Amino acid sequence: MDMQATKKKLGLKERYQVMTRGLDWEPSYQKKEDIYPYVAYEGIKIHDWDKWEDPFRLTMDAYWKYQAEKERKLYAIIDAYAQNNGHLNVTDARYLNTVKLFLTGVSPLEYMAHRGFAHAGRQFPGAGPRVACLMQSLDEIRHAQTQIHALSNYNKHYNGLHDFRHMHDRVWYLSVPKSFFDDAVTAGPFEFMVAIGFSFEYVLTNLLFVPFVSGAAYNGDMSTMTFGFSAQSDEARHMTLGLEVIKFILEQDPDNLPIVQRWIDKWTWRGYRVLTLVAMMMDYMLPKRTMSWKEAWEVYFEENGGALFKDLARYGITMPKCAETIALEKDHLSHQAWGTFYNYGAAAAFHTWVPEKEELDWLASKYPDSFDKHYRPRLEYWREQAAKGNRFYNKTLPMLCQTCQIPMLFTEPGDPTKICYREVDYKDNKYHFCSDHCKEIFEHEPEKYIQSWLPVHQIYQGNCFPEGTDPTAEGFDPLAAVLQYYHLEFGRDNLDFEGSEDQKNFDAWRGMATKNA
Amino acid sequence: MSTVFIALQTNEDTRPIIEAIVADNPHARVNEQPAMVKIDAERTLTVRRSSIEALLGRDFDLQELHINLISLSGNIDETDDELTLSWNA
Ligand SMILES: [Fe+2]
Ligand SMILES: [Fe+2]
Numbered sequence: 001m002d003m004q005a006t007k008k009k010l011g012l013k014e015r016y017q018v019m020t021r022g023l024d025w026e027p028s029y030q031k032k033e034d035i036y037p038y039v040a041y042e043g044i045k046i047h048d049w050d051k052w053e054d055p056f057r058l059t060m061d062a063y064w065k066y067q068a069e070k071e072r073k074l075y076a077i078i079d080a081y082a083q084n085n086g087h088l089n090v091t092d093a094r095y096l097n098t099v100k101l102f103l104t105g106v107s108p109l110e111y112m113a114h115r116g117f118a119h120a121g122r123q124f125p126g127a128g129p130r131v132a133c134l135m136q137s138l139d140e141i142r143h144a145q146t147q148i149h150a151l152s153n154y155n156k157h158y159n160g161l162h163d164f165r166h167m168h169d170r171v172w173y174l175s176v177p178k179s180f181f182d183d184a185v186t187a188g189p190f191e192f193m194v195a196i197g198f199s200f201e202y203v204l205t206n207l208l209f210v211p212f213v214s215g216a217a218y219n220g221d222m223s224t225m226t227f228g229f230s231a232q233s234d235e236a237r238h239m240t241l242g243l244e245v246i247k248f249i250l251e252q253d254p255d256n257l258p259i260v261q262r263w264i265d266k267w268t269w270r271g272y273r274v275l276t277l278v279a280m281m282m283d284y285m286l287p288k289r290t291m292s293w294k295e296a297w298e299v300y301f302e303e304n305g306g307a308l309f310k311d312l313a314r315y316g317i318t319m320p321k322c323a324e325t326i327a328l329e330k331d332h333l334s335h336q337a338w339g340t341f342y343n344y345g346a347a348a349a350f351h352t353w354v355p356e357k358e359e360l361d362w363l364a365s366k367y368p369d370s371f372d373k374h375y376r377p378r379l380e381y382w383r384e385q386a387a388k389g390n391r392f393y394n395k396t397l398p399m400l401c402q403t404c405q406i407p408m409l410f411t412e413p414g415d416p417t418k419i420c421y422r423e424v425d426y427k428d429n430k431y432h433f434c435s436d437h438c439k440e441i442f443e444h445e446p447e448k449y450i451q452s453w454l455p456v457h458q459i460y461q462g463n464c465f466p467e468g469t470d471p472t473a474e475g476f477d478p479l480a481a482v483l484q485y486y487h488l489e490f491g492r493d494n495l496d497f498e499g500s501e502d503q504k505n506f507d508a509w510r511g512m513a514t515k516n517a
Numbered sequence: 518m519s520t521v522f523i524a525l526q527t528n529e530d531t532r533p534i535i536e537a538i539v540a541d542n543p544h545a546r547v548n549e550q551p552a553m554v555k556i557d558a559e560r561t562l563t564v565r566r567s568s569i570e571a572l573l574g575r576d577f578d579l580q581e582l583h584i585n586l587i588s589l590s591g592n593i594d595e596t597d598d599e600l601t602l603s604w605n606a
Contacts, residue, residue, distance in 0.1 A: 012597045055593035058580065066583045073584070206588050210524065210553070217552035225552055229526050229587060236586045240593055290551060304590050307519035311592070311604045 016057035021050070024127035038123045042188040044260075045253035049126030052248050055240055063135055067142070070230050074146060077226040082153045088513050089220040091287040093158075093506035094497050097350040098212075098285045099151055099224060100160040104349060105177045105277060106208070107147040108168040110231075112181040114140035116192055123189040129248075132241045136197075139234040146230060150223040157509075158502050160349045163487040167349055170464065171486050172455035173277075173341075175405045179452060180274045184267075186448075190249065191263050197242035199267035202308070205235055206300040208278050215286045243308075250315040257316050262444075268320040269437040273404040276337050283334035283363060284355060292366035294330045301326070322437045328413045331370035335363075339378065340409045343394035346479065349488050351497035354383040374416050391496055395479065397456045402431040402449055403438035410434050426450065519604040521562050521591030524555040531585045537568035553587055561603040562591070 010018065027035055039046075080086075090096065114137050121133025148164075155161040168174050184195040213228030246264075249256050279293035291299075301323075309319045338352075345352040355363070360379065364371045385392055398407035412420045422433040426446050433439040442449045458464050462471055465481040483490050492501055523538070525531045527549070535554055539547060545558040556562065569577045579600050591602035 012595065055595055056580075056583075057595060058583075062580055066580065069584050210588060214551045214553055229552070232587045233526075233583060233585065236589050237583065239588070239590075243592070303520060304522065307521070307604050308590065310519055314605065 012057050016054065016059055019059035019061070020054070020131050021127050032125060036123055036125045038189055039125060042190050042259070044190045044249055044256050046126075046249070047252055049124075049128070051251065052126050052128035053244060054128055054132055055244065056237055058135065058237065060131070060135075063138075067138075070233060071142075071146075074150075074226055074230045078146075078150050078153075078223055081223045081226075085509075085513065086220075086222050087154060087157055088506070088510050089222075091219040093502050094285065094351070094353065095219045095221065095287050096154060096158050096502060096506075097160075097352075097497070098216075098281050099154055099221070100158075100350040101277060101281060101285070102212075102224070103147065103151045103161055104164040104167050104171070105174055107144055107151070108165060109177055109181045110140050110144035110147060112185060113196060114138075114144060116140075116181070116185040116196060119185065120189040120192045129193075129241075129245070132237075132244075136234075136238055136241060139231075139238070143227075143231040143234070146227045150227045153223060157505065159489075159500075160351075160493040166487050170455075171349060171488070172344075172347065172459075175453065175455050176277070177274050179405050180270055183270065183448075190245075193242070193245045194249075194260060194263040195267040195270070197238065198246050199242075199264055200271045201235065201238040202242040203268055203301070203305050204271040204275060205239070206304070207275055207296055209235060210300070211282055211291055211296045212278065215282065215288075215290045218288050218290050219286055246312065246317070247315070250312075250317070261317060264317065265320040265322065265437075266441050266444075269322040269435075269441070270404065272322065272326055273406060273434075273438070276333060276406060279334040280337040280341065283366075284338040289362060292363075293334045294366060297326070297330050325413050325435065325437065329410065331367050332374070332411060332416050335367070335371065335375040336409050336411065339375070340398075340407055342382065343392070344398075345496060346393040346395070346490075346494050347483065347488075349486070349493050351495065351500050351502065353497040354379050354386065370416065386496070386498070393495075397459060399432055400454045400456050401434035401438050402452055402454070403433060403441050405452060405454060406434055408432065408434050518559045520557050520559060521589070521602040521604060522555055522557045523562060523564070523589045523602060524553055524587040525582075526585045526587060527552055527554055528585065533572035534564070534569055534582070534585075537572055538562070538564055541565050541568050558602075561601060563602075564600040566598050 033040075117133045117137035117140060121130050121137060124130050124133065151161065168178055181196075184192050184200075187195060209228055209232045213225055213232060216224035216228060246260065249260055282289065282291070282293045282296065306319070309317065341348055342352045342354070360371075360376055364376065367375075382392060398409070400407055408419060408421060410420050412418045420435055422436060422439040424431045424433070424439060424442060424446075426442075427450075429450070431442060431450070433442065455464070459478070459482055464485045465471065465478075466484045469481050470476070471478070471481070480490060483494070488494060497503055525535060531554070535547070535556070538556055539545060541564075542556075542558055542562050545556050545562060548555040548557060564579065564582065566577055566579050579595065579597070582600065589602060591604055594601045594603070
């Protein structure tokens with residue numbers, strides 16, 4: 001049979017129509033409620049799925065073409081970087097600790113995002129959001145794979161990267177990003193889309209990827225820069241999906257507004273708390289800094305996010321309430337977080353240190369209202385003590401927030417000298433919170449959050465020791481047993497950067513790279 | 518006034534794209550950062566296929582932008598000829 005060649009190529013809009021909606025069909029022998037069982041219970045009302053707009057109008061065939069191009073570019077650089085011993089070109093070996101935090105804390109979330117979008121996409125009766133979720137699900141598994149692949153090269157040379165997946169499910173501070181995503185994927189499909197698609201991707205992801213990746217480039221880490229930008233190139237589409245979801249839901253029914261506003265308030269705060277790790281990375285862990293956490297927050301949240309919420313005001317959406325608390329915290333967040341990790345440096349899978357003098361000066365210039373007054377004296381004291389052989393390691397376990405799972409390290413809004421504690425009695429137990437926002441989230445869904453797997457509680461209950469451990473044995477060392485359970489080697493993966501194997505190896509190898517041995 | 522932005526990797530592919538955007542949007546501000554360029558503009562920003570093609574000397578599909586795109590903000594309207602970012606408020 002001869003096919004008549006079409007006279008004119010279809011335009012973008014028609015092509016999208018044909019290749020997306022045109023491939024959908026109406027079920028005839030199964031009921032819609034049985035095919036999409038989760039679409040109604042969250043209370044979101046959708047009347048017409050065809051009102052969904054995908055502004056990029058990307059079709060699957062074009063998707064594969066451009067993704068393949070991105071992969072080719074990515075692997076060319078990753079190979080060249082490895083072949084050229086690119087790891088020796090990073091600014092200094094302290095930088096590698098950001099890579100460790102990224103691999104153990106962030107890459108597993110990419111995988112969870114893959115699962116989450118596959119699940120959410122499956123649940124939507126509209127072809128438009130289903131295809132967009134399918135693409136994002138594929139993007140996310142690509143992010144997980146390319147990150148693991150690119151960073152595996154560092155694992156050949158440096159410590160702390162050897163068992164990231166095992167650590168992600170167990171190590172105390174990794175429960176913060178892990179529980180964040182577990183919280184999102186166990187919500188309904190609409191809440192998941194608002195949580196990850198909108199609040200995380202649209203409002204917050206720029207704070208994770210742009211400064212971090214640009215920072216990696218600035219610190220000579222070509223491989224992180226490459227996978228980061230490659231992942232970020234998908235992010236523009238993800239952000240667009242996130243914004244589209246919000247607009248679509250709000251345009252469908254006025255009853256959707258209060259539900260969506262509550263989700264935005266909740267997930268902006270949940271996401272922001274996870275970014276505590278990024279704040280500390282930007283201000284303390286990048287040897288060469290691009291911008292401070294505070295500056296990044298001002299550009300990407302206050303300025304860009306502010307414009308977004310102004311635009312959404314036409315639907316009745318308002319700026320999340322937590323923005324006021326966050327504004328009060330921005331002078332303090334990274335300093336309080338790094339101080340905590342410095343304390344617990346014996347139980348972390350990366351190294352900690354006191355920044356050098358010129359770095360302290362940089363921090364003082366970026367944080368004129370807080371750093372010299374509250375944080376510099378403490379860091380200088382720790383340095384003095386370390387020089388005398390008293391490097392301080394905190395051996396007790398901190399109280400954790402039931403919602404965000406971060407140790408109670410944050411101070412009262414407006415008073416950086418006083419730790420913020422909140423508590424709630426629920427059934428027969430008392431629950432603790434780092435903030436009013438985490439407390440409110442709990443109060444709205446207590447049955448969900450009483451299930452939190454809090455690492456400190458689990459240690460005290462004896463659930464974080466290797467099998468066969470006898471905690472009643474003479475001379476039992478709980479920290480040593482917990483580190484074994486984490487697959488973290490004492491004296492090699494943890495403790496101060498000063499004197500670490502990473503530091504010695506990097507210096508020796510860099511020396512060999514620039515001289516004839 | 519609300520600002521929209523587009524951020525692109527800095528490389529040979531994006532040089533003519535950035536040049537075209539700057540020429541078509543005289544109100545835009547170019548902000549160079551390590552390995553990337555962020556272009557901010559009040560209210561609206563337009564990426565025009567014909568301007569890119571003129572600088573590139575070949576056909577250009579606006580969806581090729583995805584390869585080097587880092588981030589953007591604003592409501593998007595895309596046709597075969599133009600990609601526009603804008604805020605309504
Ligand atoms: Fe991702
Ligand atoms: Fe919390």
